[in-house]
Amino acid sequence: MNVTHADESTAATTIPEEHRADVETLWEYHNMHHELRPCDVGIGLGSHDLGVAIIATDLYHRGMYPLLVFTGANAPTTIERFPRGEAVHYAEYATEHGVPTHAVLVESQATNTQENFELTHKLLDGRGIAVRSAIVMSRPYQQRRAYATAKKLWPQVDIICASNPLDVDSYVCSIGDVNKVISMLVGDTQRIHVYAERGFAISQEIPVDVVAAYERLKQSGYTSRLL
Numbered sequence: 001m002n003v004t005h006a007d008e009s010t011a012a013t014t015i016p017e018e019h020r021a022d023v024e025t026l027w028e029y030h031n032m033h034h035e036l037r038p039c040d041v042g043i044g045l046g047s048h049d050l051g052v053a054i055i056a057t058d059l060y061h062r063g064m065y066p067l068l069v070f071t072g073a074n075a076p077t078t079i080e081r082f083p084r085g086e087a088v089h090y091a092e093y094a095t096e097h098g099v100p101t102h103a104v105l106v107e108s109q110a111t112n113t114q115e116n117f118e119l120t121h122k123l124l125d126g127r128g129i130a131v132r133s134a135i136v137m138s139r140p141y142q143q144r145r146a147y148a149t150a151k152k153l154w155p156q157v158d159i160i161c162a163s164n165p166l167d168v169d170s171y172v173c174s175i176g177d178v179n180k181v182i183s184m185l186v187g188d189t190q191r192i193h194v195y196a197e198r199g200f201a202i203s204q205e206i207p208v209d210v211v212a213a214y215e216r217l218k219q220s221g222y223t224s225r226l227l
Helices: 005-012 017-030 051-061 086-096 113-126 140-153 168-175 178-197 208-219
Strands: 041-045 068-071 104-107 133-137 158-162
Touching: 017 140, 017 168, 017 178, 017 208, 041 051, 041 113, 051 068, 051 086, 051 133, 068 086, 068 113, 086 104, 104 113, 113 140, 133 140, 140 158, 140 178, 168 178, 178 208
Parallel strands: 041 068, 041 133, 068 104, 133 158
Antiparallel strands: none
């Protein structure tokens, strides 16, 4: 049987049925399901996912914040896609889609989630901008870790998490690599526990069904993003 390019493309973006329930369990766990409301600032966390810039731009136009900060340098997974830096490319997307340049700040040095918040805090403090509330935008499966990190480093700020509102299948198609997405889900689940233990984030409950799904996916070989 001949395998066409279309068949290969479909396989690359199709969640294996034997893993679907576990993938959906982790996907749902990392979604904080926060209700959006206007905040002092929006913070877009850099990554390989342009969806962060898309939702950040949309929420600005919906009046959810008057100021938007994009934070992020580069990682091995983003250098080819965003060669000038994640935050720089996100800011370009926002301004190209109608966000005024005066409403966008760029923090271009952070290389991890902890630095995202530390350097954003420093940037805003340096400009005399008081922050009592923030909408933090990230990859969908980074929401819980972003929340835990922000509450550890910036406990006085009311944190609301948001992501580009895609279901898991649509998200996999947008990234184009199902193995990458599942491995990132597994890696971020591990980090919820490990980062709390190391003092990088607040502790959060991990339900037994989430632990079981994580273990099964890990045993199935989705380990490339484990610490």
